[in-house]
Amino acid sequence: MESIATTRPTGLRVRSGALLTLVFIGPFLLYVLAFLVLPALRLFQQAFTGEHGLTLKYVAQLGQHQTVTAFFNSVVLSSLSATVGLVVGGVLAYLIQLPGTPRGLRSMVTSFSAVAANFAGVPLAFAFIATLGNLGMITLWLKNLGIDLYGSGFSLYSVSGLIVVYAYFQIPLMVIIITPAIEGLRREWREAADSLGAGRWEYWRHVGLPILWPSLLSAFLLLFGNAFSAYATPYALTSGILALVPVEISNVLSGNVMLSQQTGAALALGMIGVMVVVILIYALAMRRAGRWSRS
Amino acid sequence: MMNRQSSSWGRLVVLSLVGLYFLLPLVATGVFSFWEGGDRYGLRAYVSLVHQDELWESLWLSLRLALETIVVTLVILVPAVFWMHLKAKSFKPLFDFVSILPFVVPPIALVAGLTALYTGPAWFVGTSNFLIVPYVILALPYTYRALDVGMSSLDLKTLTEASQSLGGGWGTLFFRVLIPNLTSALAGAALLTIAIVMGEFTFANVLLFNTFAVYINYIGQTSATEAAALTLLSFLMTWLAMLGVLVTGRGQATLGGAR
Numbered sequence: 001m002e003s004i005a006t007t008r009p010t011g012l013r014v015r016s017g018a019l020l021t022l023v024f025i026g027p028f029l030l031y032v033l034a035f036l037v038l039p040a041l042r043l044f045q046q047a048f049t050g051e052h053g054l055t056l057k058y059v060a061q062l063g064q065h066q067t068v069t070a071f072f073n074s075v076v077l078s079s080l081s082a083t084v085g086l087v088v089g090g091v092l093a094y095l096i097q098l099p100g101t102p103r104g105l106r107s108m109v110t111s112f113s114a115v116a117a118n119f120a121g122v123p124l125a126f127a128f129i130a131t132l133g134n135l136g137m138i139t140l141w142l143k144n145l146g147i148d149l150y151g152s153g154f155s156l157y158s159v160s161g162l163i164v165v166y167a168y169f170q171i172p173l174m175v176i177i178i179t180p181a182i183e184g185l186r187r188e189w190r191e192a193a194d195s196l197g198a199g200r201w202e203y204w205r206h207v208g209l210p211i212l213w214p215s216l217l218s219a220f221l222l223l224f225g226n227a228f229s230a231y232a233t234p235y236a237l238t239s240g241i242l243a244l245v246p247v248e249i250s251n252v253l254s255g256n257v258m259l260s261q262q263t264g265a266a267l268a269l270g271m272i273g274v275m276v277v278v279i280l281i282y283a284l285a286m287r288r289a290g291r292w293s294r295s
Numbered sequence: 296m297m298n299r300q301s302s303s304w305g306r307l308v309v310l311s312l313v314g315l316y317f318l319l320p321l322v323a324t325g326v327f328s329f330w331e332g333g334d335r336y337g338l339r340a341y342v343s344l345v346h347q348d349e350l351w352e353s354l355w356l357s358l359r360l361a362l363e364t365i366v367v368t369l370v371i372l373v374p375a376v377f378w379m380h381l382k383a384k385s386f387k388p389l390f391d392f393v394s395i396l397p398f399v400v401p402p403i404a405l406v407a408g409l410t411a412l413y414t415g416p417a418w419f420v421g422t423s424n425f426l427i428v429p430y431v432i433l434a435l436p437y438t439y440r441a442l443d444v445g446m447s448s449l450d451l452k453t454l455t456e457a458s459q460s461l462g463g464g465w466g467t468l469f470f471r472v473l474i475p476n477l478t479s480a481l482a483g484a485a486l487l488t489i490a491i492v493m494g495e496f497t498f499a500n501v502l503l504f505n506t507f508a509v510y511i512n513y514i515g516q517t518s519a520t521e522a523a524a525l526t527l528l529s530f531l532m533t534w535l536a537m538l539g540v541l542v543t544g545r546g547q548a549t550l551g552g553a554r
Contacts, residue, residue, distance in 0.1 A: 017382070024378030025386060028371045032393050032435075035428050039408025040400050046411055092313055095306050105310075115530075115537045116317060121496050122512045123529040126522045127320040129515075130327040137323035168320065171313070229401030232496035236512050246403040246497075253407060253501050265411065268404035275399045 040272060046265035058262040062270055067263075070243040071270065074228055077159050077244065081166035082223035086216065088167065089174025093182050110179070113172035120169045121232035128165045128237070132156045157238050165233060170223050177222060181215035181289065214289035221282040225275055245271050321530065328523035340520040350525075353510035356423060360506065361492035364430040365485045368438050371431070376442045377473065381451045394439040397432050402497040405429055410502070423504045430498070434491050438484040445480020482543040490536035494529065 047058050061067065096106045131138050132149070133156050139149050155161050185208060193203040209216075231246035240247050240256065245267060251257045252264030329336040344350055379386045400408070409429060413420050454476065458468045474481065496508040505513075511529065515522035 021378060021383050024374040025383065028375035029393070031371050031431070032396070035409070036396055036400060036405065036432050039405060039412045041408075042412040043404065043408045088313060091309060095309060098306070100303075111537070111541055112317065114541060115534050118490050118494070118537060119530055119533045121494050122508045122515070123494070123526040126511070126515055126519075126526045127324045127530075129519070130523050130526075131320045131323040137326060138319065168317070225398060229398075229403070231401075231403045232494075232500075232508065235496070235500070236515065246401065249403045249407055250497075250501055253410065261411070264407055268407045271401055271404050272399060275401060279395060279399050 043265045043268050043272070046262055047269045050262070058260070058266040059269075061259075061263050062266055066243065067248065067267060070245045070248045070267075073159055073243055074245045075274075077162055077166070078224045078227035080159075081163045081170050081227045082220050084163060084167045085170025085174045085223045086220050089171040090178055090182075090216065090219075092171065093175045093179045097179065097182055109175065113175040116172040117169050117176055120230070122236040124165060124168060125233050125236035128156060128161075128168075132161070132164065157242065159242070162234055162237065162242070165237065166227050166230065170227065173223060173226060174219055177219050178215060181212055181219075185211065214285045214291075218282050218285035218289060221278050221285065225278045225282075228274060228278070229271070321527075324523045324526050324530075328520055328527055330520055340518070340524045343518075344521050344524055349505070350510060350514075353505050353507045356505065357493050357495075357507035360423065360426055360430060361489045363424070363427050364434060364492050365488050367427055367431050368434060368484070368488060369481070372435075372438055372442055373469070373473070373477075376439065376446055377451065377469075380443075380446045381455060390439065390443075394436050394443075397435050402429070402433060403501070405432065406498050406501045423506075426495075426498055426502065426504060426506070430488075430492050430495065433495065433498075434484075434488045437487045437491070441480050441484040441487065442477075445477050445483075449476055479543045483540050486536045486539040486543070490533055490540075493532055493536075 048054055048056070050057055062071075092109065095101070096109045128136075130136055133139065134150065136156075142149050156165070189207055189211075190203060193207050198206070229246065231250065234242060234244050234247055235250065238247070240251055248257075248259075249264055249267050249271070252259045252261065252267065326336075328340055329338070331337050331339045376390070379390055397405075406429065419425060454472050455468060458472045463471070494508055495506065496512065499506040499509045500512070507529070511522060511525045514525060
């Protein structure tokens, strides 16, 4: 066996190796090319092609009042819900890993986070309608106490309401992604700061946050992208009325608005553009975050 | 001492408030699903749901799509990740890059591109099986991560050589050596896929297929209490799938889902 293998012409071996690579890896890459890369490129082509060849008409339509509002709403909603997730989720992740926290509580929070981060879309929208909708439990309860939630300007079906709903998956997502970074803060650093006379505030100001900030930035970007591409939750909650980019695209696709398919493609392209920027900064931040990790 | 006590109180207050925020919607949904109007509470919404054929059809459709998505994912992904780990390490950066691409192209943009690119043939785009195409992509970041982590913990070179020196072919290697060694990674990938597909709304809604999530939304327009009951059911399914992921992954939680 051995001698036959070694006397084979090397060219054939290399070629059969390349062939095997093609057989094993080819289908996967082909699938991604056909069903992810090409559809995205098709959007590109669609957005820039008019009846008479290349055109910037459809991309220019992104400057319309309606689409600008949609992008504005989407960016505001994504940034604010990501901020809520960052702060609350970050504090929560920090609190449960403090020494003295019961083990049971810690594992309960982390496993509930895994569930809640995945509990989104239509069911989440309905859960909040039953809670904070016009006739929701909390709304009626507050009304009995003399507080008119909807009279005071709050509405579940607005950007402010969506922030409250998005927090339900943003906070647990934050707990999941930031916990490893917080656990990576070494006890020695805290002790070193203590022995040099630093208080809690000084420790965070000069040690904790400077080490954590790349992780916090990348977590924020992930949360932002997560909210930015969310479609099911706002659709089920506002029935496509509130202007958000994903909702506008789906309105175009189902022919509900007077916008052309090409404008829809331009909108989708705009979304991809935002996500490309988000992921690029995310990758840069992650590289920096890796610097302090124990390897 | 005083300081520590007050901070422990602060911690309790913060944890209780956050806990309340997460519990109240579930409690409200639960209470609402038993509401029968006025002061009466009962199982009417549940009884009515059990008798709706469309519910079972939509549940079955979503479950079937989830299983088919798992099969397609495993067929294209297991050989690719296996070969990358064994022989083609240089593909690792490309694979890592590809696995985050589904984040860059949001589902609603992908469905716009897919419908613009593929307009036929009818057997391909006209049946609910077309949904499997984007679902595999949607689950890719999670399935790839699970398989990548699973395979990097194995000594693939030794396993492959041992299998082949004993006369086993590729089939033996995959089905009798690799898969039994990868059960926890495969189970994790499969459960995450189930959780994602069972809740997926974007593609099904735009392409007009009556999956479970689309059905919940439809019920929500007609009967709020029945929608609440289905919401609880959906939460329970997510819970079970994630519990499975936590158990099989030995505490390794991952994230995903249909937003």
